Amino acid sequence: MYDVLRSTYTFACPTRGETHVTLSSFRRLVRLPGAAHPAVYQVQFECACGEEHVGLVADDDLDWAPLGLAGGTFLNLMTSTFDAVADELAEVSALRIRAGEWPWSFFCYPEERPRPVFPSSFSLLAPGGAAVGLAVRCPVCSRISVNLVSPEHIDLPFHNDAQVGVVEHVFQADLPPTLEKFRAELYSSAFDYRRLTLE
Numbered sequence: 688m689y690d691v692l693r694s695t696y697t698f699a700c701p702t703r704g705e706t707h708v709t710l711s712s713f714r715r716l717v718r719l720p721g722a723a724h725p726a727v728y729q730v731q732f733e734c735a736c737g738e739e740h741v742g743l744v745a746d747d748d749l750d751w752a753p754l755g756l757a758g759g760t761f762l763n764l765m766t767s768t769f770d771a772v773a774d775e776l777a778e779v780s781a782l783r784i785r786a787g788e789w790p791w792s793f794f795c796y797p798e799e800r801p802r803p804v805f806p807s808s809f810s811l812l813a814p815g816g817a818a819v820g821l822a823v824r825c826p827v828c829s830r831i832s833v834n835l836v837s838p839e840h841i842d843l844p845f846h847n848d849a850q851v852g853v854v855e856h857v858f859q860a861d862l863p864p865t866l867e868k869f870r871a872e873l874y875s876s877a878f879d880y881r882r883l884t885l886e
């Protein structure tokens with residue numbers, strides 16, 4: 688499902704058979720009701736074939752696989768060499784988290800502070816130029832913030848942009864119903880830059 692060496696997810700594509708996409712190619716994540724262990728997300732993503740498709744991802748694959756910490760699923764398929772790489776990555780990830788580094792972060796606008804986050808809290812992603820508009824549901828206050836970030840900020844764990852654009856608007860419980868409306872609202876909004884670094 689997740690390829691740690693290429694930082695991509697594998698999905699089915701009706702044209703290509705199989706496609707590999709980065710997290711920043713995701714457009715919408717919706718948690719499906721029911722299953723809690725693992726929780727399953729329906730993901731709408733932009734494929735290299737030019738179309739958008741829908742796939743399913745378990746929370747483990749979203750949040751832990753990029754850190755090398757979601758053993759089971761992909762290790763079974765890989766060689767012992769790859770196991771060693773994954774173990775090393777897991778070890779490095781664990782060390783960095785223990786040292787207080789955040790694999791992913793965002794700026795919570797209602798709380799006016801940076802917060803750590805996992806990709807399963809991402810809701811909508813809309814690219815515009817070099818930046819990606821990212822709607823995140825805060826794991827602490829449950830409210831939605833929209834940040835403008837680099838694709839690397841999303842795709843590479845522990846790569847946190849020094850500052851991010853913050854849409855100065857408190858989104859209601861529900862985001863705009865379609866990706867098009869979100870994109871239109873996002874890129875017509877005022878935003879300001881905030882630092883993500885910790886004090």
Ligand SMILES: [Zn+2]
Pocket residue numbers: 700701702703706734735736737738740
């Ligand atoms: Zn495709």
Ligand SMILES: [Zn+2]
Pocket residue numbers: 795797798802825826827828829830
């Ligand atoms: Zn918050």
